[in-house]
Amino acid sequence: METLRIAFVYDVIYPWVKGGVEKRIHELAIRLARKHEVHIYGYKHWEGGSYLERGGVVYHGLVRPGTLYLAGKRSPFPMLSLATALRKRLPELGEYDVVDVQNLFYPGAFVLRKLPNAVLTWHEFWGSYWFRYFGPLGAAGFATENLLRPYKVHLSVSWKTQLDLLKAGVSSRVVPNGVDIKRIKRIKPAELRSDFIFVGRLMRDKNLELALGAVSTLREDFPDVVFTVVGDGPERDRLEAISRRLGLSGNVVFTGRLEGWEEVISLLKASKVFAFPSLREGFGMAVLEAMAVGVPPVVLNSPMNGAKFLVDEKSGLVLGEDKFANGLGLLLSDEGLRKKLGRNARRKAEGFDWGEIAGSFEDILLMSI
Structure with a gap:
């Protein structure tokens, strides 16, 4: 060649x-x-x-x-x-x-x-x-x-x-x-367990306040719910302030920027659902990585969100803002559905x-x- x-x-x-x-x-x-x-x-x-x-x-x-x-x-x-x-x-x-x-x-x-x-x-x-x-x-x-x-x-x-x-x-x-399928398979889950996880740069278009509001709503039925936010960016201070105002200091963990990609995958493997409320996304690399570890994503159905094209009804949920919290709650409460979508998501990611x-x-x- x-x-x-x-x-x-x-x-x-x-x-x-x-x-x-x-x-x-x-x-x-x-x-x-x-x-x-x-x-x-x-x-x-x-x-x-x-x-x-x-x-x-x-x-x-x-x-x-x-x-x-x-x-x-x-x-x-x-x-x-x-x-x-x-x-x-x-x-x-x-x-x-x-x-x-x-x-x-x-x-x-x-x-x-x-x-x-x-x-x-x-x-x-x-x-x-x-x-x-x-x-x-x-x-x-x-x-x-x-x-x-x-x-x-x-x-x-x-x-x-x-x-x-x-x-x-x-x-x-x-x-x-x-995604690097072989490398992902070798990584062990983190000790920090999460119900929901987000990975990405903390910018306005990531729309994290929607996810924080959803966690606030779900806490009524799941008081110990844990939402891990992985990443840093210009919106971090504002998002942490929103979290405190909603009384979520004990439910939301802001990890900041992680040095190693393996750390991110490890945290994904220790999570149940990937929450992705982004308004604008060219592709959605983090969504694909979550799918590759078998974590079903809940993705916002926004016209500019290209990540929604990665997800179908067999591998996750694509929902409007009014249904986003319900989707997170459904996958958290229905373990059978969550695992089924996770298996399908992993198989789909293997094609990438x-x-x-x-x-x-x-x-x-x-x-x-």
Whole structure:
């Protein structure tokens, strides 16, 4: 098989930042590096030189990230600084066989849009949602999104995003996110047991106040209910204040950011139900990981929540806000149903093994050069 020189481009990099996009790049990169030369370009999260090598992957840190969030939203300023640095690296990037650019790093995606060896991976397509997220300032994002059409190859991480792009006149192929099934099976459950668990960055769109309200309601019938919130972010202080106001200090555990992915899986394995009230999600990596350990998810039926496409009536519940608490209560009280959905969820997740997905991604890259 032909050996490729592959570069991934995003702003933040795993493991220094542990979101879904960063994890996807990491999982694909370490597998592709077994056969190919793989590089990742983004912020310089580390001390020392501008690049380093880990697990066969070369990391290029172009600028310091500074403050990633501004008023609870991703700050555009470090992104613009990184995009400027990437513009200077266009000749270098042009020497790779393939450059996989992530659309959510919009300034960088715009800079690289005419690079002939670049493919664009769409994690979400916002369209008019830009104006709801940023108000009138969303016009810049809306325009930039439409200026990304010159990419010759477009990929989508979910069927929802593929459909959204198709409605906008852009054809793409789906290469979903995945899970490491073998590695997950080796991890033992944590000692901290939970009735409900949430995993994700604590941002406004995660809509955690809905889950906290549901726990408050369910506590009347389940006074010892435990809800574990795994993650950190700009909304943490507000959510902890809501928890205290609802009298849930003895029921809700905020773990903060966990260093190891194994810790997250361990906590998932020690939980009964995955509560995911997110309003907006490009894919829903945490939902897939919960399914992979056999924990049935309760997912919000929001128009922008791509995670709901991972779940069907045999593997979990997809509910509106008015039914969310009822769904959590049903799975908590009905052990038979919970276990049945959990078994089906695990089987469904096995179809998303990273090894298979990396192979599909590799095939597409070979066809694109």
